[in-house]
Amino acid sequence: MPAGLVISAPASGVGKTTLTLALARAWRNCGLRVQSFKSGPDYIDPAFHAAATGRASVNIDSWAMDRATIAHLVGRGTDADIVLAEGSMGLFDGVAACGVSGTGATADIAEMLGWPVVLVIDPSGQAQTAAAIAAGLRDYRAGVRLAGVVLNRVASPRHEDLVRRALNDAGIAVFGALPRHAEISLPKRHLGLVQAEEQAEIGKLIDEAARFVSEHVDLDAVLRSAAAWSVQPAANGLNVTPPGQRIALARDAAFSFVYPHMLEAWRAAGAEISTFSPLADEAPDASADVCWLPGGYPELHAGKIAANARFRSGLRAFAETRPVHGECGGYMVLGTALTDADGISHEMTGLLGLETSFAKRRMHLGYRLAALAAPMPGHQVGARLRGHEFHYSTIVAQPDTPLAVVHDATGAVIAETGSWRGHATGTFFHLIAEDR
Template sequence: MTARIAPGLLVAAPRSGSGKTTLTLGLQRALRRRGLNVRGAKCGPDYIDPAFHAAATGSPSVNLDSFAMDDALLDSLATTVSSNADIVIAEGSMGLFDGIQGEAGRMGASADIAARFGWPVLLVLDVSGQAQSAAAIALGCTRYDPRISIMGVVLNQVASERHRRLVEDGLSLIGLPVLGALMRDKSIALPERHLGLVQAGETGDLEQRLESLADRIEQSVDLDRILSLAQTSLTPAQSHKPPLHPPGQRIALAQDQAFSFVYPHILAGWRAAGADIKTFSPLANEPPPPDCDACWLPGGYPELHAGKLAAATRFLEGLQQFSETRPVHGECGGYMVLGQTLEDGEGQVHTMAGLLPVSTSYAKRKLHLGYRIATAAERSVLGDGGARLVGHEFHYASITEQAPANLVHVTDATGADLGSAGHRAGLVSGTFFHVLRA
């Protein structure tokens, strides 16, 4: 039986900070309250927002990245979220057209995803500090890329009814429908920290916040019209090979507030390949489960919990014993914990697992951000020597001491040589970038 493919839409904006996440989550929860099977998706390599989508909809979300993912993987993931759902509410990243310089449709821009799957764009306009001029911005968005269709706009940060009328007057001149307007309200903002939103699992009143967002959306947005305008050109795709080969048959996965940045499609791919994933919490001083044959430490916020991790002797000793006979890999935050020491934001240095020849510091901050294309130096859990990996790096930590990097050779999205990166020592490996696919 052929799966039913749901219509969808993409919530996007001309720039970051316009209110995409607020509108996306409010729409997802409001439509779920109507009894619809709502699914979410996030454009780009963001590993925080999909967890919020899952909380709002009650179903897993996925990342869709036109640069880092090939056609087969993109189509397979989109089919996964669209099959037998009632509607897909996808969320863009940064501005609608923001991406890398490169081949059309392969720039990592949210517009690429809207165009590929035929999802119309619901444009969020932050109209603070402007009125009719907002229409000029919206008009530019409608004409910039002929591949996409903008279904209408939702105004955000509206100061008053008079302000709203002035903005709508400008938009009427270009024939773009206003499908909702959200008044200024600081109370609906989700808490943030240095890598973006505070994680869904750490937002204690998240359910209450989602319900409040849904209330506002129901009052301020034309849900019926939005539902009627959603559409898609997606056709069912075949399942795709795992985006990353499982590191083992039974995988010990660190999962808590210090280790949570793992892409849903990576875990789904491992499970589809027959792997069994068992989670454990380093912050609860739990060692990797002894019946597993590989250990994976994802990224997260170990810099905020460095003291507690340094005191977690059962975890550290168990990790060291595990690594003597089975592979251990760390991504970003996991890489930092596998190193010798980690300096926290206050300048206090904490002893870590000591399994890799690298020391890191969050006190000495420098933003590292961008796509990474890596070639494996030799065989590891990431693949055979010479294997090509596509990933993303986003962190503020710096390396203070290290032996020569020996895990992968890295370029950025444009092909600029970034040198060698990451370390491997025995069965232990780690790197700052997060793998999106091999």
């Protein structure tokens, strides 16, 4: 029977991903089967998890997914020795209004699955106060159990001793303390970490993190703190409808933000997926019945996309007879123009009238609930779709017919409605699940 743990923290940027990857690789090196998950809407961390464990990782999300879907997804860990769920933001950070099974907080997953929490605490600029923070998190919600803490970025042995003493007095186990170590920092950009596939040395980086953490953390004590669990079979499985039988999926450095559970659900429903690279000037498979352009970083490659005539003409020809859908960055590429951070405008495919700009960046972030006013691949008018939006582009023009009425997690209507024209549709949010 596997044992489960949640890796969380008081806030973002404390070291959750690094500790998760290090523990996963260290235990894998010891011969254990390790399964990882990511709590919340993050496209990047699951690829790092897979690199560390050798097993695919998926997102589990209490705002967008019901309990049956979450149970189905975590069921892949039943043959593992240890399961690690990496949290997002702080342990209790979610939205104000409850979604399908929670607020999207990591604590929802910990309580739902009965997995204890290992907190990563960064005591920089403090000492005993770190224990007060850990004790507050331990006592905040009765159904969430704290296993212990790992201290990160400890300044000195004296600093560590002060924090350890305070935590021991509070009855909180300290599994280890990590001094500052720049060599295991993961590079970042404006939407989070640089993706795993963009880092040629990712294996060495994870190995170094595992070595470093093994020297400073009691891995056996962490393993003993995990809770044995058995998942109940989920009758309904994943609530995801494939957009077509044969899907042409854009997949390269500019189009890489796809939730792993979405692709698995499409294949499980019998769909076939053929990938193509717009950056390599490839057109979608002519035998496909739908084309899907996911998000990513098109703004970093806008000049190349604009110059790739075979991709653009091939996509336009495809859209004359079959549906094409774009999410976020993919939606921007379906538009007429994209202005990059330097203020240079690049011609896009022109299937939609959307014009976007990164010259004046403004963050758009949060869960989205969309009621479709027009059909999109895989979903009919009236369907209620749950997703997440995260980008820094601004809308210069969005002249086409709105695709949906879109609300944020508080119920407020937002301007990013998506749009459609002919066979082309697009949204700024990334689809996670459809309401049953």
